Amino acid sequence: MAVQKLPIAKAINESLRTALESDPKVLVMGEDVGKLGGVFRVTDGLQKDFGEDRVIDTPLAESGIVGTAIGLALRGYRPVVEIQFDGFVFPAYDQIVTQLAKMHARALGKVKVPVVVRIPYGGGIGAVEHHSESPEALFAHVAGLKVVTPSNSSDAYWMLQQAIQSDDPVIFFEPKRRYWDKGEVDTEAVPGDLHKAVVAREGTDVTLVAYGPMVKVCLEAAAAAQEEGKSIEVLDLRSISPVDFDAVQRSAEKTRRVVVVHEAPVFLGSGAEIAARITERCFYHLEAPVLRVGGYHAPYPPARLEEEYLPGLDRVLDAVDRSLAY
């Protein structure tokens, strides 16, 4: 039987294990990914089973990690690199944006750089600064990169498989505060398209568009709203670049009211793009402007304030009410 109940971190571990087993060109690279198994234990046991040549503890240098992964990819490998925390990807941002994203185009399509950059992201774990950020829009804005994020164990397992198999660079954001949430993983299932959105809950009154760590919050909000007689649909975007706008449109036309929810700052966040597209595509179907719930235009605050900063049930429900009030 191939169905197991796994926490997200373990599902990613299994996914990496499967990829390492099935393709000798797959490599896992990063800081502390070896003996320690990563600071979140996502790579636990992999070095023991696949050796130091396949599961590589790198020097403490993110530009080096991504830059050498690009070189390895040019040589035919498929590196899956781990950035320890969201806030530490920026030393590598130059390599990702100026090199990784553009190489395929610059080489007239003659070279492929199938690098996966795994980044645990988002807040809610009470960490110090640089450990809680949601920089997905900074990557989604860059052509040449694909940006995805699972919200549950099954997606964590399958989307990572698909990201590794993709010939394009994929930024794989992992919702770190959900690492320990368990869910079913069927390792023999036929997975859906990596870039298709999924309706996580059907509803008729308002659509909540979310991804990664906020899907759970939105599902809880939908359950709470149900008690007040409101029927909320939750769309799990899964892919932030490209966005499955057809799915967004379908849901928007069905419920006529949309609230986009993410942890990242609202200003110029991915919600802005989604709201603009909905307006373009289904202006005449809407009963209310598309609303957004997310972070503020302020640095991610110290841990004792993150509950105020992160969109929680109340803020989502408040936006639902505002939408319904139009």
Next chain:
Amino acid sequence: MTVDSADSTAAAQEAQPPRKRAAAKKSAKKSTGTTAAKGRPELVQLMTPEGKRVKNAAYDKYVTDITDDALRDLYRDMVMARRFDAEAVTLQRQGELGLWPSLLGQEAAQVGSGRATREDDYVFPTYREHGVAWCRGVDPTKLLGMFRGVNNGGWDPNSNNFQLYTIVIGSQALHATGYAMGVAKDGADSAVVAYFGDGASSQGDVAEAFTFSAVYNAPVVFFCQNNQWAISEPTEKQTRVPLYQRAQGYGFPGVRVDGNDVLAVLAVTRWALERARNGEGPTLVEAFTYRMGAHTTSDDPTKYRADEERASWEAKDPILRLRTYLEAQTDTDEGFFAELDAEAEALGKRVRDAVRAMPDPDHMAIFENVYADGHALVDEERAQFAAYQASFAEEGA
């Protein structure tokens, strides 16, 4: 006399009177050409792990003023730093702090270097420099705010010339270099110290800091605490040459000092700071030491390192070493140690009380100090946030 670059540079410097910065600028090229050690890395040591004072022709002259009283002061600093650190670890275990990076084992490296700095020098720390902060006169309770999660810094860097802790590895090496470039432009004779770890030495920022500091002959001391580990990765995963030898490739001297020997660290750092003040440019000091605890309270070192390793370093404990010396070679009596214990306990209590009394920040703090000149979007979001918060108060009423 050792053959490593630092010694030869120190010796060369001894032959010349201290130069004014302007004069040194002209001769900068000449003064930075040094040779690194060949073969076995030398370790500057003035006191053995058994607490025996050893002679060192190049560095003894930097600590001739260190009387028994001054040694007791250094001892006190190390004991206080360790006591403070232990209290923070306990507070983390009790849930009062979210995280704590312990300095256990690195007291000599921090106190020796911290005490070598002058008031007008400027220090750029990473996140573990609690002992340096102590020496700079920063109230230790201020260090705890960011680890408790009530702020992202917590002190005014200019009040003690001690910059905020830097969590992104190696970034501050460039800030220190730039600050030092400014010091040189101003014609001042202050020096700057950048702290970082052996792991951080792999970062591009650190390499770039080395380049800039050498090119602009910046008065900066790179103080690398090689505590043997970068979380789970040993130093061999960062470098294949002894770290201090890297400096040679950039054109400035590097020296490895026994980081558990507070006197040697003091001497070597004073030498490096003097070079900076004299306009002779940057120096890399590698303090060879050991992180006796976990990387942080979130880390589990049993996953990657053997207990025997720690045991072997415990024999080199920096505090024990100086205590053995003080007891055997000076007239330090039991009373001194007993008083110090009491003082350390009082510090522990003060820290404990201060942390427990530390209030959570006001919600509106999210929007404070985002910009120096203000910003319309922040104003708008602040107002929306305030209205939203107020709606709960109304509901509650």
